[in-house]
């Protein structure tokens with residue numbers, strides 16, 4: 127059911143049910159609004175989308191449980207994510223990544239403050255999951271904990287993966303229709319479900335260390351892939367650059383029942399920079415009055431988030447989206463997702 131009133135937020139909020147089950151007019155109007163949001167903010171909240179709230183809640187419960195497993199189990203050879211360039215057979219992450227391993231990097235880190243921020247540890251641990259079926263030539267084996275340690279985890283995550291994949295394809299249909307293309311234009315490039323589904327846990331950390339820059343959650347970055355669907359808990363701390371005031375950030379506060387969707391660098395390039403991939407970061411959350419007062423306000427709460435990074439089929443060559451060439455033509459030569467993502471992922475991991 128379409129929502130009567132939507133909460134106030136700094137980013138556009140769109141009722142996605144008007145696209146998935148509205149009239150043809152509502153569908154077209156919503157698709158255009160989605161495209162408009164991606165051309166301006168690069169980010170949007172979608173409410174009344176197709177991944178039910180209960181499933182999202184359950185995903186967070188499983189995420190909590192997996193990160194509570196003993197480190198000795200999570201860092202076993204079969205479970206831990208192999209480091210790129212270190213015997214890793216794939217270019218897409220699978221498995222557990224302990225705190226301190228991954229460091230986001232961003233070419234736009236031009237000034238000294240941001241450069242020095244890159245020396246700071248990101249206090250987060252990750253669990254990366256991929257498709258369990260699809261084109262065998264490109265399927266990365268998942269690295270789940272042994273089933274007896276967390277019965278039900280693997281089955282839940284695989285089901286959730288496909289729900290997010292379907293949701294993602296609907297978002298691609300909206301983008302295509304909003305751009306005046308055939309509705310399957312982007313869907314046809316995302317047939318292998320070559321995505322990265324990630325559970326993130328940000329452990330509680332000293333508020334002072336975060337505020338002073340000794341430690342980080344996630345410094346400013348843009349995502350690499352086509353689009354990202356993000357679910358977050360109620361803790362907060364996510365911020366998105368205000369495109370009207372570069373360098374200043376606006377909170378992307380949690381809105382229950384919503385998914386935040388943003389454009390990645392690959393789709394920005396593909397769209398000839400028409401759809402915008404916008405910088406975002408995770409900083410210390412707003413103080414939670416009661417709980418943090420009790421703790422002397424020294425530690426933040428822990429935080430959980432679930433990004434689902436949709437990525438194009440790795441061997442398909444992409445060229446400027448038809449109709450977006452502009453007056454000066456395509457700005458970038460054709461490239462495959464594999465070439466592009468390998469280049470970006472390489473820069474992310476501490477060697």
Ligand SMILES: O=C(O)CCC(=O)C(=O)O
Pocket residue numbers: 326344349356358364406407408430431432433
């Ligand atoms: O945790 C979040 O809310 C954002 C995560 C994020 O931006 C990323 O993993 O790329």
Ligand SMILES: [Fe+2]
Pocket residue numbers: 347348349406
């Ligand atoms: Fe991100």
